[in-house]
Amino acid sequence: MYRRVSIRMRKHFVSVLVLCVGMIASFSARAAADPSKGKTLFQQNCASCHNVHKKLTGPALAGVEERWVDKKLLHQWIHNSASVLASGDAYANALFNEYNKTPMTQFPALSDGDIDDILAYIGKEATAVAAGPATPAAGGATTGTAEEEGGNGLLFGIITLILAVVALILMQINSNLNKLAADKEGIATPEPVPFYKNKAYIALAILLLFIVGGYFTINGAIGLGRQKDYMPEQPIFYSHKVHAGINQINCLYCHAGAEKSKHAMIPSENICMNCHKVINEYSGPTLYTAEGKKVNGTAEIQKLYDHVGWDVTAKEYTKPGKPIEWTRIHNLPDHVYFNHSQHVVAGKQQCQTCHGAITEMDEVHQFAELSMGWCVNCHRTTKVQFADNKYYSIFEKFHEQVKNHEIDSVTVEMVGGTECQKCHY
Structure with missing residues (x-):
């Protein structure tokens, strides 16, 4: 009888283990597409022609997967649109005709995984807009972006840990049942070793700690010196969203060196005063710092006047100026050569490729890693x-x-x- 119980328990134990493995595989598949990686790829390859929510050179990409009958066909369209048009696909040809027979740029270097990452980013952006704006924190700044990006990974890690504990408990139960069945049949068996004294379990735990510790150590070492998401507080609150976004000031008006020089250059105070000799009050949307603190735009303009020695009442420079000590954000190592003009003029790269959605930033932060791998991947696909x-x-x-x-x-x-x-x- 106890042998039959033991056999049934073993079968049940195996079934549970198979279920655990299946659940882990399922969550792995769900977590495979990385929206944050897709955002980088989107900016590098798609942003010059597409926007998630509105038409540009090409169609808005929100809901793009639903518009294609087959995801494989969508992948093929991105890899080689000409082959899809030649196959006579009705939707592809209608799209081609709608946009004045302008051919879709082909991206043979993008893997299917890269495309899935881009689609995951597009889906996330479309969902965020459909759900409405996030509830503002104190002062109006939105929170939760970082948590959303890392939420899937954290959930996957917690579920994996729980399943590992369940598997360990089931293994211990199986061992005790085998011992109970053997004792009932008069078969001498040694006492089961407690899991915390079991050398196999201890070795496995050490191996796992070594792998996990090594992974985080290597990742930390790789990231040394990188400044992604670096956003220092500047001496004057300058909003790119207001200047380049709302007022549509061309980037090259302030950063003229970007198409003429190795360096984009921080604009001189004279560039600022070309407009602010006349504009001495801020009347745009309410400004907030990243921490949610309200910013007085007019007071920030006055800081500019204090630096250049401009008297608003007399409308002339009445005292010597002093330089604005801006904090540099984007900085490459000294052993790396980078030429802005080569990328902007010859390469026809948009500012957003490296600097992200700069026209939506109140306070600028470093959008891309600007690592060697990041640059090499861009060169492979551009x-x-x-x-x-x-x-x-x-x-x-x-x-x-x-x-x-x-x-x-x-x-x-x-x-x-x-x-x-x-x-x-």
Whole structure:
């Protein structure tokens, strides 16, 4: 009888373990798509033509997965839109005609996982807008963004830990039942070793601690010196959202060096005074710091006047000026060469590629990692202006392949954009 009970318990134990593994696999699949990674990829590859909520060069991307009958077809469209059009797909051809037969840029270098990450970001953004704006914290600043991004990972970790504890308890129960059945049949068996004295369990725990500790140690070492999300307090509260977003001031008006020089340059006070000789009061939407503290826009304009020595009443400079000590946010190591003009003029890169949604930021923070891996991945997917470009005339092989339709575009990587000496010399 006890043998039958033991066999049944073993079967039940195995079933529970299989269920646990299945649940872990299920949660792993759900957590596979990474919206935060997708946001970076979206800014690098999609933002110049698409917006999640409104039409630009291409359609708004909210609900894009529902508009395609097959997700694989959507992947194929992103990899090679010409092949989908050639297949006669009705929706693809209607989309092509709607946008004046402008071909969709092809991204063969993006993996299916990268595309899923982008789609996860689009879905998250669309859901956030559909749910309405978040409840503002004190002063109107919204909270919870970081928690939402890390919530799935935390939930997955907690569930995995719970399932591991359940599996451990079931293993101990199984061992005790085997001992009970053996004793009933007169079979001498040693006392089961408590789990906290079991060498196998101890070794497993040490191995897990070593793996987890090593993972966090390596990640921490990789992140040394990086400043992602760095947002220092500046001497004057300057809102890019108000200037570049609401008032549509072109980035190059203030950062003229971005298309002419290696450095984008912090604009001089004279640039600010071109407008603020006339605009001496702030009348835009209420401003808040990242901590939710209300900002007096007019008082911030007065700080500018104090630095440059401008008298509002006399409408002239009445005292010597002093420089505004802005805190630099984006800073690359000294051994890295980066040229703004090369990327803005030759590469046709948008500011948002590296700086994120700058037109929506009141206080600027570092959006991208600006790490070597981040730059290399961008070079692997970004296409150069290859056709009718004399600078690339020496690449006869690629010209021939484009002519023969063997490739449809040339990436920065293909013309040496990932070679060490391009950035380190």
